[in-house]
Amino acid sequence: MPLQVDGLTLVIGGERLIDGISLTITEPGISVVMGFNGAGKSLFLRLLHGLVPQSAGSVHWAGKANSEDVRRRQAMVFQTPVLLRRSAAANIDFALKVQGLGSARRRDELLELVGLSGLADRPARLLSGGEQQRLALARALSCRPEVLFLDEPTANLDPASVALIEETLNGAAADGMKIIFVTHDVGQARRLGAEIVFLHHGKVEEQSPASAFFAKPASSVAQAYLEGRIVI
Amino acid sequence: MAFGLLATADADLMEIIGLSLRVSLTALLISCLIGLPLGALVATCRFRGRSALLVLMNALMGLPPVVVGLIVYLYLSRSGPLGWMQLLYTPTAMIIAQTILITPIIAALSRQILEDMHEEYSEQFRSMNVPWRAEIAALLWDGRFSLMTVALAGFGRSIAEVGAVIIVGGNIDHLTRVMTTAIALETSKGDLPLALALGLVLLVIALAVNALAFVMRQAASKFAYG
Numbered sequence: 001m002p003l004q005v006d007g008l009t010l011v012i013g014g015e016r017l018i019d020g021i022s023l024t025i026t027e028p029g030i031s032v033v034m035g036f037n038g039a040g041k042s043l044f045l046r047l048l049h050g051l052v053p054q055s056a057g058s059v060h061w062a063g064k065a066n067s068e069d070v071r072r073r074q075a076m077v078f079q080t081p082v083l084l085r086r087s088a089a090a091n092i093d094f095a096l097k098v099q100g101l102g103s104a105r106r107r108d109e110l111l112e113l114v115g116l117s118g119l120a121d122r123p124a125r126l127l128s129g130g131e132q133q134r135l136a137l138a139r140a141l142s143c144r145p146e147v148l149f150l151d152e153p154t155a156n157l158d159p160a161s162v163a164l165i166e167e168t169l170n171g172a173a174a175d176g177m178k179i180i181f182v183t184h185d186v187g188q189a190r191r192l193g194a195e196i197v198f199l200h201h202g203k204v205e206e207q208s209p210a211s212a213f214f215a216k217p218a219s220s221v222a223q224a225y226l227e228g229r230i231v232i
Numbered sequence: 233m234a235f236g237l238l239a240t241a242d243a244d245l246m247e248i249i250g251l252s253l254r255v256s257l258t259a260l261l262i263s264c265l266i267g268l269p270l271g272a273l274v275a276t277c278r279f280r281g282r283s284a285l286l287v288l289m290n291a292l293m294g295l296p297p298v299v300v301g302l303i304v305y306l307y308l309s310r311s312g313p314l315g316w317m318q319l320l321y322t323p324t325a326m327i328i329a330q331t332i333l334i335t336p337i338i339a340a341l342s343r344q345i346l347e348d349m350h351e352e353y354s355e356q357f358r359s360m361n362v363p364w365r366a367e368i369a370a371l372l373w374d375g376r377f378s379l380m381t382v383a384l385a386g387f388g389r390s391i392a393e394v395g396a397v398i399i400v401g402g403n404i405d406h407l408t409r410v411m412t413t414a415i416a417l418e419t420s421k422g423d424l425p426l427a428l429a430l431g432l433v434l435l436v437i438a439l440a441v442n443a444l445a446f447v448m449r450q451a452a453s454k455f456a457y458g
Binding site (some may be wrong): 049051068071072074075076078082084085086094095097098123126143 | 352353355356358359360361362363366370373374375455
């Protein structure tokens with residue numbers, strides 16, 4: 001599902017939070033979106049997913065403008081998982097039912113995939129942070145999306161959960177799913193990313209293959225970011 | 233003597249308690265069927281005049297029962313628009329009056345609860361393309377513990393209400409006499425044992441409703457469902 005973004009702009013309260021972004025993503029695998037706090041990474045993801053209406057510009061997936069139909073083939077995992085006030089299994093059941101895919105076998109497969117089989121009947125909101133995020137990932141995968149967005153899903157999680165989530169994402173990417181992943185974690189970006197999109201002040205500062213980006217970023221801001229320097 | 237009436241399960245006493253519960257529970261059921269979807273609708277939809285509707289819903293929570301009784305009386309009286317139905321001085325008329333009284337309470341309180349939940353869920357639901365009806369159903373189900381507390385508040389209001397039911401029910405013995413109207417009548421007649429016995433039952437019901445609401449809040453908190 002190739003992505004074509006042209007002049008994407010978001011203005012809120014007179015401020016250009018996303019400032020005329022144009023880019024193309026055609027390669028499968030994991031594209032990592034990086035940048036300093038306030039660069040517009042989360043907003044960019046929401047615009048791509050069609051959760052926030054843009055002020056100007058366009059987003060096309062395989063030539064189709066963002067719409068409910070397009071969104072049906074996508075899923076998103078938020079930084080703070082929003083789980084229903086039900087058991088872990090019932091959260092997956094809900095997602096499957098909404099998509100008309102309801103099946104206990106599929107639900108069990110998904111829970112097993114994220115290592116939550118033993119916690120199926122536990123109230124979702126009583127799971128640990130890592131378990132909740134894994135459940136959110138399983139729910140997102142339930143519709144077999146062609147594109148999966150993840151907004152810093154592993155921020156503040158335990159290493160075991162991070163490893164499991166990364167393993168699951170690598171598996172999904174290997175199966176042909178396009179993954180667009182926002183992270184602050186340079187190490188994680190190195191481990192996962194096939195391509196890096198570096199945002200700064202709502203603009204794309206750099207878009208490169210991960211190997212090239214980490215070997216020698218083309219932009220001085222990205223270089224500063226990788227070196228851990230503060231840029232205002 | 234009041235305890236004696238309760239201990240011997242006096243037939244008149246039981247009949248009055250039974251009718252009170254039947255009227256109030258039926259009114260509560262109808263109010264929930266109307267008020268919960270209405271609350272969910274207002275919580276999830278944005279439309280012109282919504283603010284005015286919110287003000288109206290909140291204002292209607294404080295409807296004076298005697299005014300409701302009077303309006304229902306005018307509609308159901310023989311010369312009223314619904315007089316042909318011959319419902320005045322029947323339990324049905326009392327149910328109608330109580331439904332009008334407690335539906336705004338159910339709708340307004342549930343709207344607040346569901347709106348908070350909707351704020352939390354809406355982005356996730358949009359991402360999942362959850363259809364509107366499924367969204368409403370999910371909110372109502374996930375808010376079930378809090379909404380049961382709302383229903384209990386409505387029940388408390390209806391079971392203790394006297395002004396509306398005495399106007400449209402007429403407090404007719406063996407037909408429309410409920411606990412509150414019986415207490416008023418028996419007190420005026422000086423038959424205090426029956427009034428006291430009914431008063432005790434009302435207090436026990438109020439206590440039970442509050443205890444139930446407390447247990448539900450505890451359960452919701454324990455399972456993180458609240």
